[in-house]
Amino acid sequence: MSLADYAMVTTPIGPFTALVDAEGAVLASGWTDDAENLRMLIHPSLRPAELRHRDSLGTVTRAIETYHAGEVLAIDDITVRQMSGxxxxxxxxxxxxxxxxxxxxxxxxxxxxxxxxxxxxxxxxxxxxxxxxxxxxxxxxxxxxxxxxxxxxxxxxxxxxxxxxxxxx
CATH class of the missing domain: 1.10.10.10 (Winged helix-like DNA-binding domain superfamily/Winged helix DNA-binding domain)
Structure with a gap:
């Protein structure tokens, strides 16, 4: 059974939630507080069976906050994992x-x-x-x-x- 962590950040344009895998790579993210909806966007081969709420995802949470505060390059070095053709x-x-x-x-x-x-x-x-x-x-x-x-x-x-x-x- 796979597990992903998620955290929500308040931004100027609403809540933003990110889901990360065990290595901290972003699997899904968006301007929502609905982590389950985000989980369903993940390709079935990567989709975690379970979600665990965290107050922070460390580097990912800092990048979200920093980006929304004006440092638009803050997101560039965050690892993302998506699967498809x-x-x-x-x-x-x-x-x-x-x-x-x-x-x-x-x-x-x-x-x-x-x-x-x-x-x-x-x-x-x-x-x-x-x-x-x-x-x-x-x-x-x-x-x-x-x-x-x-x-x-x-x-x-x-x-x-x-x-x-x-x-x-």
Whole structure:
């Protein structure tokens, strides 16, 4: 039976919860206080059977607090563990390389992911991302400059982009 630890942090845009495995890698995260909902976003091969509440996840909690306080690079070195097919795993790695303050379109994201014709697949990588913030899918928007979708709501996506010093619209 696998176990993951989780902790919730109060942020300017609501509660943020992260789940980590035994090595401290983020399995899932987002602007919610519902750890069980986050657990269900994790690929079945990595999904913990049980969750244990912690007051803090150490480095991960500090990175969440520091990011929301203005140090947008604080999330860059946090280890993330997600599983899926080769394209999605690669696309999530590409997302982690999109710099704060320099968002891209879904078309540009597809190009950076090595499949310029696969714009829908690139959008799907954003939609299937369980580790929000640490895999910054909020840094991808539509070609027409609108925000597109975001699991945690467009007001949160808008806040994140403004917090990072940019807004595509």
């Amino acid at each position: 080769p394209f999605l795993v690669h696309a999530w790695e590409v997302l982690r390389k999109i710099p704060a303050g320099d968002p891209v379109t879904y078309t540009a994201f597809a190009e950076r992911s090595g499949r310029p014709e696969a714009v829908r697949a690139a959008a799907n990588a954003c939609a299937r991302n369980a580790a929000a913030l640490f895999v910054p899918c909020h840094r991808v928007f539509r070609t027409d400059g609108t925000l597109g979708g975001f699991r945690w709501g467009l007001p949160v996506k808008n806040w994140l982009l403004a917090h990072e010093g940019t807004h595509p619209a």
